[in-house]
Amino acid sequence: xxxxxxxxxxxxxxxxxxxxxxxxxxxxxxxxxxxxxxxxxxxxxxxxxxxxxxxxxxxxxxxxxxxxxxxxxxxxxxxxxxxxxxxxxxxxxxxxxxxxxxxxxxxxxxxxxxxxxxxxxxxxxxxxxxxxxxxxxxxxxxxxxxxxxxxxxxxxxxxxxxxxxxxxxxxxxxxxxxxxxxxxxxxxxxxxxxxxxxxxxxxxxxxxxxxxxxxxxxxxxxxxxxxxxxxxxxxxxxxxxxxxxxxxxxxxxxxxxxxxxxxxxxxxxxxxxxxxxxxxxxxxxxxxxxxxxxxxxxxxxxxxxxxxxxxxxxxxxxxxxxxxxxxxxxxxxxxxxxxxxxxxxxxxxxxxxxxxxxxxxxxxxxxxxxxxxxxxxxxxxxxxxxxxxxxxxxxxxxx
Amino acid sequence: xxxxxxxxxxxxxxxxxxxxxxxxxxxxxxxxxxxxxxxxxxxxxxxxxxxxxxxxxxxxxxxxxxxxxxxxxxxxxxxxxxxxxxxxxxxxxxxxxxxxxxxxxxxxxxxxxxxxxxxxxxxxxxxxxxxxxxxxxxxxxxxxxxxxxxxxxxxxxxxxxxxxxxxxxxxxxxxxxxxxxxxxxxxxxxxxxxxxxxxxxxxxxxxxxxxxxxxxxxxxxxxxxxxxxxxxxxxxxxxxxxxxxxxxxxxxxxxxxxxxxxxxxxxxxxxxxxxxxxxxxxxxxxxxxxxxxxxxxxxxxxxxxxxxxxxxxxxxxxxxxxxxxxxxxxxxxxxxxxxxxxxxxxxxxxxxxxxxxxxxxxxxxxxxxxxxxxxxxxxxxxxxxxxxxxxxxxxxxxxxxxxxxxxxxxxxxxxxxxxxxxxxxxxxxxxxxxxxxxxxxxxxxx
Numbered sequence: 001x002x003x004x005x006x007x008x009x010x011x012x013x014x015x016x017x018x019x020x021x022x023x024x025x026x027x028x029x030x031x032x033x034x035x036x037x038x039x040x041x042x043x044x045x046x047x048x049x050x051x052x053x054x055x056x057x058x059x060x061x062x063x064x065x066x067x068x069x070x071x072x073x074x075x076x077x078x079x080x081x082x083x084x085x086x087x088x089x090x091x092x093x094x095x096x097x098x099x100x101x102x103x104x105x106x107x108x109x110x111x112x113x114x115x116x117x118x119x120x121x122x123x124x125x126x127x128x129x130x131x132x133x134x135x136x137x138x139x140x141x142x143x144x145x146x147x148x149x150x151x152x153x154x155x156x157x158x159x160x161x162x163x164x165x166x167x168x169x170x171x172x173x174x175x176x177x178x179x180x181x182x183x184x185x186x187x188x189x190x191x192x193x194x195x196x197x198x199x200x201x202x203x204x205x206x207x208x209x210x211x212x213x214x215x216x217x218x219x220x221x222x223x224x225x226x227x228x229x230x231x232x233x234x235x236x237x238x239x240x241x242x243x244x245x246x247x248x249x250x251x252x253x254x255x256x257x258x259x260x261x262x263x264x265x266x267x268x269x270x271x272x273x274x275x276x277x278x279x280x281x282x283x284x285x286x287x288x289x290x291x292x293x294x295x296x297x298x299x300x301x302x303x304x305x306x307x308x309x310x311x312x313x314x315x316x317x318x319x320x321x322x323x324x325x326x327x328x329x330x331x332x333x334x335x336x337x338x339x340x341x342x343x344x345x346x347x348x349x350x351x352x353x354x355x356x357x358x359x360x361x362x363x364x365x366x367x368x369x370x371x372x373x374x375x376x377x378x379x380x381x382x383x384x385x386x387x388x389x390x391x392x393x394x395x396x397x398x399x
Numbered sequence: 400x401x402x403x404x405x406x407x408x409x410x411x412x413x414x415x416x417x418x419x420x421x422x423x424x425x426x427x428x429x430x431x432x433x434x435x436x437x438x439x440x441x442x443x444x445x446x447x448x449x450x451x452x453x454x455x456x457x458x459x460x461x462x463x464x465x466x467x468x469x470x471x472x473x474x475x476x477x478x479x480x481x482x483x484x485x486x487x488x489x490x491x492x493x494x495x496x497x498x499x500x501x502x503x504x505x506x507x508x509x510x511x512x513x514x515x516x517x518x519x520x521x522x523x524x525x526x527x528x529x530x531x532x533x534x535x536x537x538x539x540x541x542x543x544x545x546x547x548x549x550x551x552x553x554x555x556x557x558x559x560x561x562x563x564x565x566x567x568x569x570x571x572x573x574x575x576x577x578x579x580x581x582x583x584x585x586x587x588x589x590x591x592x593x594x595x596x597x598x599x600x601x602x603x604x605x606x607x608x609x610x611x612x613x614x615x616x617x618x619x620x621x622x623x624x625x626x627x628x629x630x631x632x633x634x635x636x637x638x639x640x641x642x643x644x645x646x647x648x649x650x651x652x653x654x655x656x657x658x659x660x661x662x663x664x665x666x667x668x669x670x671x672x673x674x675x676x677x678x679x680x681x682x683x684x685x686x687x688x689x690x691x692x693x694x695x696x697x698x699x700x701x702x703x704x705x706x707x708x709x710x711x712x713x714x715x716x717x718x719x720x721x722x723x724x725x726x727x728x729x730x731x732x733x734x735x736x737x738x739x740x741x742x743x744x745x746x747x748x749x750x751x752x753x754x755x756x757x758x759x760x761x762x763x764x765x766x767x768x769x770x771x772x773x774x775x776x777x778x779x780x781x782x783x784x785x786x787x788x789x790x791x792x793x794x795x796x797x798x799x800x801x802x803x804x805x806x807x808x809x810x811x812x813x814x815x816x817x818x819x820x821x822x823x824x825x826x827x828x829x830x831x832x833x834x835x836x837x838x839x840x841x842x843x844x845x
Binding site: 320 | 661696710713720724735736
C-alpha cells in the first residue's frame with residue numbers, strides 16, 4: 001500500500017514598509033498594512049478560498065478516503081482575522097470534516113531554532129495554543145519553518161508533550177541509498193520522521209505550468225501512473241508513504257488557475273482511489289501504518305526544502321542576512337529582559353524568515369524565485385529597511 | 400557688464416556641489432548689477448537671461464528658435480515643474496537632453512577656426528588637444544559634443560562682454576565661443592578629474608581640462624588646494640590663476656533647532672558615496688569608534704557608485720543597526736538629518752572645496768574635515784585631519800563623544816564662523832576679476 005500524504009504550508013509574513021532612517025522615531029508604522037492587506041485579499045481570492053472549497057468538496061465526495069494536512073502560521077491566522085475572516089472560517093470548515101490534520105510549527109514562521117532555543121520553544125507553544133483556540137486541535141506532527149531540520153530539533157520537539165512526528169525534506173545527501181518512501185525515526189529513535197518526495201512534489205509546485213519542462217503538460221493520468229510505478233520496487237508488502245509537501249499558494253497563486261492546476265486537483269483523488277493499493281493518509285498515521293522496523297536517520301547538518309542546495313543558504317548566507325538576524329536576536333533578548341510585551345510582539349514579527357529571504361543575493365534560477373516573492377527592489381533595499389526597523393525598535397526600548 | 404555663462408548644473412537641475420555653488424555665486428553677482436545669460440544642458444535650445452536677483456529662482460527663459468519662443472509665450476503653465484518640463488529640465492540629470500535627438504557629432508566644429516594662417520602653433524595645439532579628446536561612445540561625451548555644437552550658434556546670437564565656463568563639461572563650449580566672438584574666457588575649476596577619480600582618471604578629461612585652462616584668459620580655482628593642483632598637475636601659468644573660495648548662504652526657510660532621532664551620539668557622512676569622498680574611511684572609523692562607544696550611530700546619507708559595496712562591508716563588519724543608510728535625500732530631508740546629527744565628518748580623499756561642511760556647520764554641528772580639502776582653508780572652528788589618518792579621526796570622534804560640552808561649543812563657534820562666509824564677498828572678487836580681465840583684454844586689442 002502506498003499512502004499519499006499531502007501537506008500544505010499556509011503562510012503570510014507581515015511585510016515591512018520601505019522604512020527609512022528619517023521614519024525612525026516619527027511614529028511611522030513599520031509594517032506595510034496596505035500591502036499586507038492587498039496580498040492577503042488577492043491570495044485569498046486566487047488560492048485560499050477556491051482551493052478550500054475544492055478540498056471540502058473532494059473530502060465530502062470521497063467520504064474520508066481523501067485527506068490532507070495543513071500547517072498554518074500564526075502570522076497567517078492574524079492576517080486572516082484582519083483582512084479575510086471568511087478565509088479563516090473556510091479553514092475551520094475543512095478541519096471540522098475530520099479529514100484534515102493540523103501541524104505544529106513556530107507561530108512566527110521564524111528561524112529561532114537556529115538562534116535561540118528558548119524563543120523557539122516559546123513560539124512553538126504559542127502556535128499550539130493558537131491551534132487549540134482556533135481549531136480545537138492539538139497537533140501531533142511538527143514541521144519547522146521551511147522544513148528546516150537537524151538532529152537537535154528532534155531533541156527539542158521530543159520534550160514538548162504531544163508531538164510524535166516531524167516532517168522534513170528528503171535530501172539526497174542524507175538519504176543516499178535510502179528511499180524517502182518509508183517512515184523513519186530520528187537519530188535516537190524517539191520520534192518519527194517523514195521525508196518529502198521532492199521530485200514529484202516539485203512537479204506540481206514548481207514545474208506544473210512550465211512549458212519548457214519535457215513532461216508538460218502534467219495530466220492526472222500521467223502523474224498517477226508515476227506514483228503507481230513507485231510501488232513496483234516494494235516486494236515485501238511494506239507500506240509506503242509518498243510525501244507531497246508544498247506551499248498551499250501553489251494552487252491558484254504560484255500556478256495560476258489558467259494553468260489547469262485546479263482541474264488537476266479536482267480529478268486527482270478519484271484517479272488515485274481507482275487503485276486499490278493507493279490511498280491517502282495523514283502524517284500522524286504513518287507510524288502506526290508502518291508495518292516494519294523504522295530505521296533511524298541522522299541529520300548532523302541543517303537541511304531545508306529551499307532552492308537547489310536544500311540548506312539554509314536562502315536565509316543565512318550573505319553578510320547582510322547574518323548581521324540582520326544576529327542583531328534581531330540580540331535585541332529580542334534585551335526586550336525580554338525588559339519585559340516589554342508590545343515591543344516583543346514587534347520583534348517577533350520581525351523574526352519571520354521571509355525578511356531574511358528577501359535579503360538573499362544568490363543568483364540564477366533560485367534568485368528569480370526570491371525576486372518573485374520579494375516586495376523590494378533588491379536584497380540591499382530589503383536589508384536597509386529591516387536594519388532601520390531594528391534601529392527604531394531599539395530606540396523605543398531605550399526610551 | 401554682461402556675462403555669457405555655461406554650466407552643467409543649476410537648481411532645480413542639480414546633482415552635486417556645482418549646482419549649489421553656481422546658484423549662490425550667480426545670485427550674488429546679480430546683486431552686484433552684473434547681467435548674466437545662463438546656458439544649461441537643457442533639452443530645448445534656450446538661455447536664461449538673468450537680470451535681477453529674483454531671476455535665479457524664477458529662471459526666465461528665451462528660446463533661440465523664434466517660432467518656439469512665440470509658442471512658449473502663449474503657453475500657460477499650471478506650475479513651475481510643468482514649465483521646467485517644457486524646457487527640458489528636471490531634478491534628474493538624465494533629462495538634460497535625449498541622446499536620440501542628437502545628430503552624430505562628426506567633428507563638425509569648423510576647422511577654419513584653428514587652421515587659418517594667422518593662428519599660432521600654440522593655439523593650434525590647444526585646439527587639437529580639445530577636439531582630439533572630445534571623442535567616445537559614452538552618453539556624457541555625446542552630451543558634451545551636443546552642448547559644444549550649440550555653443551557655436553549661441554556665440555553669434557547673443558551679446559556679451561565675457562565668457563564664464565564652469566568645469567570641463569563646458570570648457571569646449573567656452574573655448575569655441577571665445578574663438579568665434581573674440582571675447583575673453585574665464586574658466587572656473589570646481590573639481591578636476593584627479594579629484595573626481597580619486598586616482599589618475601580619464602585621460603580625455605585631463606586633456607580637455609588642460610586645453611580649457613590653457614586657452615582661457617583667467618582661471619578661477621575654488622581653493623588654494625585646487626590652485627596647487629592646477630599648477631602642479633596641469634602646469635598652468637600661475638599668473639592666470641585666481642583663488643575664489645566658495646561660500647554658503649543659509650536658505651531663508653531653514654530651521655536650525657536640534658531635533659534628535661537617536662538617543663546616542665550621531666555621526667554623519669553627507670555626500671556622494673564615491674571614492675573621492677572617502678566613504679570607506681568613514682566605515683573604518685565607525686567600526687573603531689563603535690568598539691569604544693557601542694551606543695553611537697553612524698549615518699551614511701547620499702547615494703553613489705560605492706553604496707552597495709559599503710552596505711555589504713558594513714554588514715560583514717557586523718556593525719548591527721549602528722551603521723545606517725538613508726539613500727538619496729532631498730533638501731528638506733537633508734535638513735532633518737542635519738538637525739538630528741552631532742558630529743559631521745568629511746573624510747574626502749581630494750575635495751577641491753566642499754560646501755557640505757559649511758552647511759553642516761551652519762546647523763551648529765561639530766565638523767571634522769579632511770585636510771585634503773579646500774573648505775579647510777576657510778574655516779577655523781573645525782577639526783582638520785589627513786584623510787588617511789584613521790586613528791586620529793577615531794580619537795577625535797571619541798573625544799567629541801566623551802566631551803559633549805566641548806563638542807557643542809565647537810559647533811556653535813563654527814556656526815558663527817560660517818555665518819560670516821557669504822557669497823557676496825566671493826562675488827565681489829569675481830567682479831573684480833571680470834573687470835581686470837576685460838581691461839587687459841581691451842588693452843591687448845589696441
